[in-house]
Amino acid sequence: MSRYLADTDVLIDYSREQEPATSFLLVMLASRDEVGICAVQLAEIYAGQERGERPAFDAFLDSLPCWEIIPAVGLLAGDYRRTFAREGRAINTPDAINAAVAFRMAATVVTRNVKDYPMAEVEALVP
Secondary structure, three states, X not given: OXXXXXXXXXXXXXXXXXXXXXXXXXXXXXXXXXXXXXXXXXXXXXXXOOOOOOHHHHHHHHHOOXXXXXXXXXXXXXXXXXXXXXXXXOOOHHHXXXXXXXXXXXXEEEOOOHHHOOOOOOOEEOO
8 A cells, every 4th residue: 555645736636627636636545545635735725715615625635634743743844944955945844844744654745846845755746
């Protein structure tokens, strides 16, 4: 079984029934693979719409495991930001947290923006 952390951009594409995100997520969900999210995706999605505005999408998000952001995730995300800042590359906090959650859960980040996940120990793929 593989694990995948669905990034916000892929979830939004899914909510709009845009390909290839929709097919990719449906195949992963129909398989034995696990597709999860974390609080970052919820914060980003519900910053753009109210909960209850799209009940079917709310139900879809509710059906996915929401992986915890524990202190070790915060520390690792800070390490990512500091390390890449020293190299002259800014990593935003949500992406650093996503990467740390993915690392902790041994998950691959599914995103259209693989450039946002340059961490050697974090795999990212485009659906």
